[in-house]
Amino acid sequence: xxxxxxxxxxxxxxxxxxxxxxxxxxxxxxxxxxxxxxxxxxxxxxxxxxxxxxxxxxxxxxxxxxxxxxxxxxxxxxxxxxxxxxxxxxxxxxxxxxxxxxxxxxxxxxxxxxxxxxxxxxxxxxxxxxxxxxxxxxxxxxxxxxxxxxxxxxxxxxxxxxxxxxxxxxxxxxxxxxxxxxxxxxxxxxxxxxxxxxxxxxxxxxxxxxxxxxxxxxxxxxxxxxxxxxxxxxxxxxxxxxxxxxxxxxxxxxxxxxxxxxxxxxxxxxxxxxxxxxxxxxxxxxxxxxxxxxxxxxxxxxxxxx
Amino acid sequence: xxxxxxxxxxxxxxxxxxxxxxxxxxxxxxxxxxxxxxxxxxxxxxxxxxxxxxxxxxxxxxxxxxxxxxxxxxxxxxxxxxxxxxxxxxxxxxxxxxxxxxxxxxxxxxxxxxxxxxxxxxxxxxxxxxxxxxxxxxxxxxxxxxxxxxxxxxxxxxxxxxxxxxxxxxxxxxxxxxxxxxxxxxxxxxxxxxxxxxxxxxxxxxxxxxxxxxxxxxxxxxxxxxxxxxxxxxxxxxxxxxxxxxxxxxxxxxxxxxxxxxxxxxxxxxxxxxxxxxxxxxxxxxxxxxxxxxxxxxxxxxx
Numbered sequence: 061x062x063x064x065x066x067x068x069x070x071x072x073x074x075x076x077x078x079x080x081x082x083x084x085x086x087x088x089x090x091x092x093x094x095x096x097x098x099x100x101x102x103x104x105x106x107x108x109x110x111x112x113x114x115x116x117x118x119x120x121x122x123x124x125x126x127x128x129x130x131x132x133x134x135x136x137x138x139x140x141x142x143x144x145x146x147x148x149x150x151x152x153x154x155x156x157x158x159x160x161x162x163x164x165x166x167x168x169x170x171x172x173x174x175x176x177x178x179x180x181x182x183x184x185x186x187x188x189x190x191x192x193x194x195x196x197x198x199x200x201x202x203x204x205x206x207x208x209x210x211x212x213x214x215x216x217x218x219x220x221x222x223x224x225x226x227x228x229x230x231x232x233x234x235x236x237x238x239x240x241x242x243x244x245x246x247x248x249x250x251x252x253x254x255x256x257x258x259x260x261x262x263x264x265x266x267x268x269x270x271x272x273x274x275x276x277x278x279x280x281x282x283x284x285x286x287x288x289x290x291x292x293x294x295x296x297x298x299x300x301x302x303x304x305x306x307x308x309x310x311x312x313x314x315x316x317x318x319x320x321x322x323x324x325x326x327x328x329x330x331x332x333x334x335x336x337x338x339x340x341x342x343x344x345x346x347x348x349x350x351x352x353x354x355x356x357x358x359x360x361x362x363x364x365x366x
Numbered sequence: 367x368x369x370x371x372x373x374x375x376x377x378x379x380x381x382x383x384x385x386x387x388x389x390x391x392x393x394x395x396x397x398x399x400x401x402x403x404x405x406x407x408x409x410x411x412x413x414x415x416x417x418x419x420x421x422x423x424x425x426x427x428x429x430x431x432x433x434x435x436x437x438x439x440x441x442x443x444x445x446x447x448x449x450x451x452x453x454x455x456x457x458x459x460x461x462x463x464x465x466x467x468x469x470x471x472x473x474x475x476x477x478x479x480x481x482x483x484x485x486x487x488x489x490x491x492x493x494x495x496x497x498x499x500x501x502x503x504x505x506x507x508x509x510x511x512x513x514x515x516x517x518x519x520x521x522x523x524x525x526x527x528x529x530x531x532x533x534x535x536x537x538x539x540x541x542x543x544x545x546x547x548x549x550x551x552x553x554x555x556x557x558x559x560x561x562x563x564x565x566x567x568x569x570x571x572x573x574x575x576x577x578x579x580x581x582x583x584x585x586x587x588x589x590x591x592x593x594x595x596x597x598x599x600x601x602x603x604x605x606x607x608x609x610x611x612x613x614x615x616x617x618x619x620x621x622x623x624x625x626x627x628x629x630x631x632x633x634x635x636x637x638x639x640x641x642x643x644x645x646x647x648x649x650x651x652x653x654x655x656x657x658x659x660x661x662x663x664x665x666x667x668x669x
Contacts, residue, residue, distance in 0.1 A: 078509030083521075090525050201650035203601050203621075205608050206642030209628055213635050297514075304515030311609045312628075323609055326524040338513070338521045345514045 064357060068350055075346060083339045084128050087331045088121065097329050098141045137336035142328050147336045150321070155340060157227055157317035161309065162302040164237045169244030170295055176245070177252025181287075182279060184257060192249065199246030204305060208239035208312035225314040232313075240309045244298040251294045255287040289359050296352030300345035389582035397586055400662045407658025410593075413651035421468035430458035432465050432618055441634040451636040453627065463641050466618035471648065473534055473619070474600035481538035482592055485545025490576055492546065493553030504550070507543040516540075516602045523611045530619070533612040537599050548591050552584035586663045593656030597649045604645050620645050 087094065095111040096103070112118055115138075116127060131138065137147035176196065180189040212235060216224035222231045259265065260283055268278045307319030314320075318337050325333040401407050430448075436456035444451045450459035492503040510518065519536035526532040556562065557580060565575050606612030607621030608628075615626045620641045627637030 074505050075508045075512055078505065079512050082509060086521055086525060197650065197653065198646070201597065201653050202646050203604055203608075203624075203642060203649070205605055206624060206638070206645065209624065209631065209638050210642065213631055213638070217632060217635075300514035304513075304517040304520075307516065307520065308605050308609060322520065323611065326520070326611065331524075334521070334524050338517060341514065341517055342512045346512050 061357070065354060068353060072346060072350060076343065079342045079346070080129055080132060080339065081125065083335050083342070084125050086335055086338070090329075090331060092329075093117075094141070094331070097331075132339065137339075138332045140325075140330055140333050142325070142330040142333075147332050150333060151318070151336050151340065154316065154318045154321045155337075157315065158303060158306045158310065158319060161227070161236055161240060161306050161315065161317060162299060164233060165241035165244065165302050165306075166295065166299050168237050168241035169248050169298060172241070172245040173248025174252055174291070176249040177291075178256060178279075178284070180249065180253040181256030181260065189253075193253070196246040196249045199242045200250075202242065204239055204243055205308040205312050207242055208235065208309055211235045211239060212312065227313070227315040227317070236309050236313045236315060239312065240302055240306060243305075244295075244302060247294055247298060248291060251291050252287065255290045256283060259283045259287045289356065292355055292359065293352055296348055296355075299348050300341075303341050303344060389578055390585075393582040393585045397589065397663075401659060404658040404662035406654050407662055410651050410653070410655030410658055413647075414655055417467065417471065417648055417651060420464065421471050424464040425468065428458070428461035428464050430461040432457060432462045433616060441630065443634070443636055450640040451634065453623075453634070453637045454630050459623075459637055459640060462618040462623055463620065463644050466620045466623055466641065467644055467648070469530070469613065469617065469619045470600055470604055470621070470645065473530065473537070473603040473613075474596045474648075474652075477534045477537035477599045477603070478541055478592055478596045480534070481541025482545050482588070482595070484538070485542040486549050486581075486588060488542065489546040489549025489551075490553050490580065493550040494557055494572070494576060494580065496554075500550070503546070507546050510539070510543040511547075516605055519602055519606060520611060523606065528606075528611050528614060530613045530617070533603050533606055536606070537602055540602065541595055541599065544595060545588070545591060548587055549584060552587050553580055556580050556583050586659075590656050590660045590663065593652050593659060597652040597656065600645065600649050600652070 093108070093112075094115060094117060095108045098111055099107050116124055119127075135148055137151070139145065140147055140150060143150065176192045180192045183189050212224050215221050215235060222234055223229075226232045227236070260279075265278060265283055268282045269275075273282075306317060307322060309315070310317045310319035311323065318341070322334055322337045325331075325337075401411070434457065436452070438456065439448065439452045440454060440456040442448060442452045442456070448458050448460060450463060453459055453462070488503055488507070492500045513521065518540050519533075522536040522539060523532055526535065562575060562579060565579055570579075603612060604619070604621030604624070607614075607619050608625045610625060613619035613622050615622045623641040624638055627634075627641070630637055
């Protein structure tokens, strides 16, 4: 197990290097001289030169990349071009808002998805199965930002039960979490159902039933444990998409998280902040996938992941 | 599965009949035969055809100019004249949605086409040649896959700027690794089959083997993936437009209509209701088609 984790960590290195190279190139592929973007088009040549010197823009590209990488490892992303604050200072408070939103939404989708998926599988082809799967199909096909707008319209504007915007109080959390978590819930429900059906048809479940065990024990103690394995993978992948998908949800509910920050700074051409945000989300996603792999191995000792 | 069928000895009649078709045509016929057996795939297919027809013909049938403001009916709700009501400029929402359907669909289809073709090529090369080529290409695909959801598209838009063409480019690039992975897997499974070895022994060139013998056999998973990807491409593209990083208003792209309409939700909820429903219908059609197809083509993978 320990060896497996170490090997996985080593395999991450080329991917993470690739990710940093790609993110680094973002800024260099952008048309326009960064010094001009910072100081304005009409800035005097001296100022431009000073800024270029300070940012190291005259160094060879590999040197610039190496410096970028060195700083990024220390979580130093330089200074914003617009506010002159340190990027990490701006980023972290917003990162935690987005992180919170993604975590709550993941919990929501696991909770709803598991219950719906189990009911569906246990009562295959029943009315509840068919309706759950139909709802899941709609949940999967709905643009989540639109769902957010509709929820806001009904529950915040028409009924006035919860505030329409913001983040922090329990009332403010409900709608964004449903908005972001619905697609995940649909995915988890479908996965749970098919995985449960798969497991229920296996020999050892028949044996458990033949032993005369109660159906509830067969389902929850014997079947569910193995049925959950593929669901874990789906949840892990979902979490990453939720971090990225939060951009849309944050925009709908005017939540001051990383998504809103990214959009604002793309428009303001503040690339260090955009770079840092993209890098952070990608790295978190890579590590969540690693955790999924490890838990996969842990849950199912039969699997040989090499 | 299709490969095994072909290895079986055929009686003379069948052989003559089958020889007339090219491998691609045969593969497509086989595909259609299986498709017809699956009800949900057929429903999804008809829905897609219907939506394509509406997108192609609809704009000629709508009677209102989608750019002409008419402030006398500003924010008016749905009525017999204006089925989906009117927006903040008094433009007919129904006409705009019909025009927008085509734009949104076009972005979904084109980005899947471009990204899919690139991904298929990369996946086949990776799977067929294996070893170092495979290792390098797949590490590169891993890097692209490390950017979840719309993040990669968003990062690309930040360089390219927000426009319809750039959304297509951004979503295409996002499609490449998903297609490459699936095609690589299918190629790996196909290339060691006996009939491919036989072709090699007969001295067929790599290009010939790839295009005449491998590609037709892995067409089914590609079509399934394409259908499911079109669905997520439409969601991503309309999402980008919604946050102002995609197609810009006054274009009636469905996400762009939502982006404009959200500011007036207090006054007129119908502006945001209908375009969203249409996006959902569009995505639903491709999801149902793709799901049904997957079940029809591979009963083992019933998920």
